[in-house]
Structures are given as structure tokens and as C-alpha cells.
Amino acid sequence: MDVSSRIRAGRRWLVAPGPRSRRGVAGEAVLALVVGLLAAGTEQLLAAAGARTVLVGAGAALLALLRRRLPAGVLVLAGGLAPVLGGFGVVLWLAGWSAGRRIAGVGRALGVFTLSYAVFVGGSVLDAGAWRAPLVLVLFTTLYYFTTTVVPGLASRYWTQRRTLLDALRERNAQLVREHAMVAGQARLRERQRIAQDMHDSLGHRLALISVHTGALEVDQELTTRQRAVVGVLRDASVTAMRELREVVGILRDGVEAPVAGKAGRAARGTAGIPELVASAPAGNEIELCSSGEARVLAPAADHAAYRIVQEALTNAYKHAPGARITVSLRYEPDSLVVEVVNGAGGPVGGEVVSGGQGLTGLHERARLVGGLVHAGPVTGGGFRVAAMLPYGFGGTAGGEPGQLAPFVAEGNDFRVKTPELVPGEGDPVAVRQVWSAPEREWPDGGEEAHRSGRFALGCGMAVAALVVLLVAAGVGLVYLLGVLDRGMIEPSRYEALRVGIAEEEARDRLPSGDSVATLGLSGKGPAEPAGAECLVLMSSETGGDRDTEPVFRFCFRDGKLIEKKSYDVAR
Structure with missing residues (x-):
């Protein structure tokens, strides 16, 4: 091993276990230099010789560097040297803070601090020589050691344990959120599969019968040409409905988007399929399609929502205003697509209109999931208007799964993550509602910035408390010193x-x-x-x-x- 490798290995050993950035290493070096200068200055104030001042400064800087790797040894050594060499008193403060957070185990930490205290008091008594009041000296040194070493050690240990606890709670909270999301996803998938099976067994059978009967009726020689054309439209509609049913069943069963339009035999979906919807209007309805602005690509969920909104609005117009003029408008605005379907007053409705009563409610929910909104209502002079605004870039998904809401709060946010709960919904048989879990209500919002502020406030509070204790100790020491001087x-x-x-x-x-x-x-x-x-x-x-x-x-x-x-x- 060459010299440079030895130096790097020694530096890594000296800095302390765990990864350290260059900024951290530079900070440790600067701190050691400052401690060395303070120790040397203290020795010089105590009228020490020049060589002794240099040695004390160098020794203090070395102990400051070793405090991370050898916290117990540095604390005991600083406690023994501080009474004899006053410059090491600066190291005692730093060693107490570092030992409080780095010595594992309460018993071991208590033993190390007790040994350091005994060495410190013993050195103070021996250095005092033949002083006639050793108990008073022990009291004074005890107060000094408690203020300069024990208080920083306790504050550092509390801060470290609190940070460890918060990290463990954050990890546990994130794990619970992931587990709840997995449970919700499995339940949603099972319910989708059940619904898909029911739709396939019931609706698929009925649509197949309609397709077979209309196909047979289309070749009936007794029908006129116009009647055959109408029956052909019915047969094509039933076949298209069966294909769409297969797509919906596939989405419900597998939880994935339908394949991209463009294959043979498939109707186009999204805004590309709106012209086909207009072209397939029943006889007697005049439909006009208008488009303005520069066409832009929408997110898949928003594109599909636009198609379904036009489809539902046209269906309502066919049922409630037969023969009315219908205008379909697509306006590409700078930030969103505006879809508008307006129909005039139609003729009388023949027979009973079959309606589920949930069409417009479903449109509102579909637009909300992609970040848009829908307005529906009558227009002046008769007729009805459905208008929707759909943003271009909002996918309305989390993790790419269709129909899944984006998380209300990110997992990295401290303890305010909302956990999913399965509840019955109106539009979706299984909906996911975000609820607070009981332990999570107790923790404040704000994420990492709030944690930094909390740690800063805690550190300031401890610093103020230590300063108050130090001022009280200084006052007591001053009163005692005046009394002692008066006796000599x-x-x-x-x-x-x-x-x-x-x-x-x-x-x-x-x-x-x-x-x-x-x-x-x-x-x-x-x-x-x-x-x-x-x-x-x-x-x-x-x-x-x-x-x-x-x-x-x-x-x-x-x-x-x-x-x-x-x-x-x-x-x-």
C-alpha cells in the first residue's frame, strides 16, 4: 500500500463510520482547527509557556478529530486533562455532545460519563493541592462538569433518539400505505373481475341475440330497401356494441387500457372517433361538426373522456329531441380542449324513453377524474347544451393504472399520508377513499421542511436551556468566588x-x-x-x-x- 492510500485510509478511519461528503470532511477539519485555536488561546490566557500552548492546541485539535471514532476515550481523556491543562476544557464541551449521541446503550453511556466525571473531579482536587475546603471544590467542579458536559450530552442523546424514532415511524408509515394500497388494488381487481363476468354473461348474451335476429331480418325478402338499410344500421350497432362490451370487460378484468384504435373492425376512440360518431347519426337528425384551434394530443384518459362525453350528449339528443339539429364543437384552447354539444328543440318523443338516469352524473365524474369539468343545461329558445373543459396534460392516473386517483399526499410527506379505505361508490362499485389513520393524526404536516424547522427549534431550545443553566452556574460561582477570596x-x-x-x-x-x-x-x-x-x-x-x-x-x-x-x- 502506497503512502497516498495509507493517508486516505487513515482519513476515512478518522472521520468516523458511515458515508461522509467532502463538505462534511471539510467541516470536521475546520471545527478541529477552531477547537485547537480556542484551546491554545485559553492556555495563553492562563500564562502558559509558548511550547505548552502549541502542544495543548495540537492535542485539542486531535481529540476533536477523534471524538467520532473514539467518543468514550476522548471524553475520559478530556476529563482528565481539563483540570491540569485548562485549554482542554473546550474539548470537554465537544466531547460531551459527541459521546451523548454516539455511545450505544444507556448503561455504557452512564458508565463513561461517570468515569470522566470522577477523573475530572479527582484531577481538580489533586491540582488544588493543600486547599482546606475540598468538598467546596468538589461541589464547584461538579456544577461545572454538569453544565459543560452532561447537559450537552443529554441534549445530543435526546435529539439523536428523537430523529431515529421519527425515521422509524416514517418508514413504518410508508410501509403501511404500500400495504393498504396493495390490499385496495387486490379488492378492486376482484370486484372488476366479478362485474366483467356478469356483464359478459348477461349483456353479451342479449346483444348476440339482437345481432342474430337483425341479421336474419336484413335478408328478409318482404322488407323494402329502406327497411333493410335501417335493419342493417341496427345490426351494425349491435355488433359495435358487442365489440365495445368486450373492450370494457377486458379493461375491468385486466385493469389495462384498451388497445390503440386503428385495427380493422374496431371503432376509433378518443377525439379521433368523434367524426365517426357524427357520421353514424340516425336518419332524421342533422349534425354539424366544427373544430377550431390547433389540434393537440390529449392525455389518454382525457382523450377517452372527450369521446364519451360527445357520445353521451348525442345519445341524449337522439332520445329526448328526435329530429333536432345538433352542433358538435371542438375548440382547442391554449390550456384545454373545450367540447360542446348543442341540440335544438326536437319533435315529439314516440313511446317511453328508456334512461338509466346516471348519464350526466357519470360525465361529471369522468371529467373530474381527469382534472376537468362539465356543464349541462337547457339553452334559451329550447334545446339542451353539454359543454366540457378537459386539460391537455392531466392524466388522472397514479402509476399509469386507468381510473386510479392520484395520491392526495406523497409518501415522503411526514406522517400526513392518507391511507386508502375501500368504500362502496355510486359510479364505481368499489371506490377508494382517503382517510386518516389514528396515529397519523398526531403528527404535523409540512414534510421535510417542517422536520428541519422542528429540529432547529429543538436545538435552539436546548441551547437556551443550557445557557440559562450556565448563567445560573456562573452566578453561583461568582458569589462563591467572592466569598472564597474574602477568606484569603x-x-x-x-x-x-x-x-x-x-x-x-x-x-x-x-x-x-x-x-x-x-x-x-x-x-x-x-x-x-x-x-x-x-x-x-x-x-x-x-x-x-x-x-x-x-x-x-x-x-x-x-x-x-x-x-x-x-x-x-x-x-x-
Whole structure:
């Protein structure tokens, strides 16, 4: 393996498991650089040497890169180094966030955070040396660790678990929708097959009888030429009806569109078949076909709807207005096809008109399924008008299956997918209605954008909560620090008021205890202490003239008396 391959393999191992984009890798590098600079700057503020500052910055950047691959190790190591090297405190924040979301198992995560806390507190106590209030120090470090490490870890873990739960629920919801669609499709297909069988057994038989009898009647020598022509029209109509019935039965049984028109013996369908409908008008009706605009190709469902609308309108005109003049207009508008069938007032209707009463209702439903609309009503001066507007590009299908409605909401939309339910319909024996399932009502609409907004709001809320906790902790720490400083500091006037030789008990009552972080490291830096004496070193409340030194007061006791007091300066 060459050097470049080793570098690429090391980079992949360092970045973390799972696919990472170039933007993600660049972001990790920038974050590591920022953490390293912050750690180095913190060390420099703590008056560290130049080499130590560089080493701390480099180490912090390395830990920032390793936090994804080794979250537990980085957290424990940062907890041990932060008390001794203050620059690693920046890493502690980042390590807590990363460990909270990447350590699998609650028990393991609790163990790692507990170990890191113990190392952090132990290092703080050892670094404090001979400070007389270790419990106070433990309390302060505990508060600091909780604010900077535990709170980010809990927030990160909650956010990760919530995202995992939402992904699982989304996948489950999509699976249920697919299963419901499959069940609905199977039920629809079974019902189609039943209807197709009934139509074939009943209507097919009747139409076959009509065709046979009209064929026999057509060759009857007693009929006149005009009567034979009329019987021939009836026979052709019955044969055409049988062919159309076979097509409808095929569509119902197989769920596919009928073959394209143009084969021998088949009537044209769609707008191409409208001239044939006009030409086959019964005797006594005058029909005019008008077309305007540039002819355009319609979607298959819309094209078939146009044919059926003209066919139904002509049938109604033949039945209810025999002998009336009929005008069929096709207007190709820029965005839709306008179909209009207008008939005038006809003659008296002979006999009872057989009507199912569902023709116009079916036209409205057929147009609605392809995104159009139908208007039907009487016209001024007598007559009737049927007009339909059908868009060019709306197929009215989902997945290419004829008659199937497009889904109300896409599957990718979060939890608001409507699931199909089989219900009886008027125009279709089995219709699909979209209903809410009970768990899906509980989730908000909005899709991926809503999820991003929700995650952003959650992150902001957690950040605000952490900031509030941090401010409270800072306030408590400030109050505590002021109290601690007061226990390790006296005014020069009090130093002057104490006389050598007074009782130790009286002197200590008039002096602070010295148990403070302000006095850490002051012992042993001044003049030699008297033999066998116990000395108390306190800081002065006033600053000295030199910026590099600090004035302090020392009181030494032996045999229950104050035997010496000295004032001197120590290096900062």
C-alpha cells in the first residue's frame, strides 16, 4: 500500500463510520482547527509557556478529530486533562455532545460519563493541592462538569433518539400505505373481475341475440330497401356494441387500457372517433361538426373522456329531441380542449324513453377524474347544451393504472399520508377513499421542511436551556468566588493592628481562615519561616505598584502566640 492510500485510509478511519461528503470532511477539519485555536488561546490566557500552548492546541485539535471514532476515550481523556491543562476544557464541551449521541446503550453511556466525571473531579482536587475546603471544590467542579458536559450530552442523546424514532415511524408509515394500497388494488381487481363476468354473461348474451335476429331480418325478402338499410344500421350497432362490451370487460378484468384504435373492425376512440360518431347519426337528425384551434394530443384518459362525453350528449339528443339539429364543437384552447354539444328543440318523443338516469352524473365524474369539468343545461329558445373543459396534460392516473386517483399526499410527506379505505361508490362499485389513520393524526404536516424547522427549534431550545443553566452556574460561582477570596485576603490596616506576642486564638479570631484559592501557591515563596512555627499567608486587599508581584502578609504562630508577622511581595 502506497503512502497516498495509507493517508486516505487513515482519513476515512478518522472521520468516523458511515458515508461522509467532502463538505462534511471539510467541516470536521475546520471545527478541529477552531477547537485547537480556542484551546491554545485559553492556555495563553492562563500564562502558559509558548511550547505548552502549541502542544495543548495540537492535542485539542486531535481529540476533536477523534471524538467520532473514539467518543468514550476522548471524553475520559478530556476529563482528565481539563483540570491540569485548562485549554482542554473546550474539548470537554465537544466531547460531551459527541459521546451523548454516539455511545450505544444507556448503561455504557452512564458508565463513561461517570468515569470522566470522577477523573475530572479527582484531577481538580489533586491540582488544588493543600486547599482546606475540598468538598467546596468538589461541589464547584461538579456544577461545572454538569453544565459543560452532561447537559450537552443529554441534549445530543435526546435529539439523536428523537430523529431515529421519527425515521422509524416514517418508514413504518410508508410501509403501511404500500400495504393498504396493495390490499385496495387486490379488492378492486376482484370486484372488476366479478362485474366483467356478469356483464359478459348477461349483456353479451342479449346483444348476440339482437345481432342474430337483425341479421336474419336484413335478408328478409318482404322488407323494402329502406327497411333493410335501417335493419342493417341496427345490426351494425349491435355488433359495435358487442365489440365495445368486450373492450370494457377486458379493461375491468385486466385493469389495462384498451388497445390503440386503428385495427380493422374496431371503432376509433378518443377525439379521433368523434367524426365517426357524427357520421353514424340516425336518419332524421342533422349534425354539424366544427373544430377550431390547433389540434393537440390529449392525455389518454382525457382523450377517452372527450369521446364519451360527445357520445353521451348525442345519445341524449337522439332520445329526448328526435329530429333536432345538433352542433358538435371542438375548440382547442391554449390550456384545454373545450367540447360542446348543442341540440335544438326536437319533435315529439314516440313511446317511453328508456334512461338509466346516471348519464350526466357519470360525465361529471369522468371529467373530474381527469382534472376537468362539465356543464349541462337547457339553452334559451329550447334545446339542451353539454359543454366540457378537459386539460391537455392531466392524466388522472397514479402509476399509469386507468381510473386510479392520484395520491392526495406523497409518501415522503411526514406522517400526513392518507391511507386508502375501500368504500362502496355510486359510479364505481368499489371506490377508494382517503382517510386518516389514528396515529397519523398526531403528527404535523409540512414534510421535510417542517422536520428541519422542528429540529432547529429543538436545538435552539436546548441551547437556551443550557445557557440559562450556565448563567445560573456562573452566578453561583461568582458569589462563591467572592466569598472564597474574602477568606484569603485582609486589608493593610488590619495587618498593622495586630501586635506580635498576642495570643494565637485572639489573632486568628481577627484574621480570615486563609482557606481560599487566593492563597494557593503562596506558602514557601517568602522569607524563611521560624523553626517550629505554623504560618498563615494572606493576600493584601490592595494591589502593589509592580504588575509582576503581589503583596502578601504572613503571620507565624508558636506555643499559642503570634511570634512573627511579615509583609513581602511574591511573583504572580
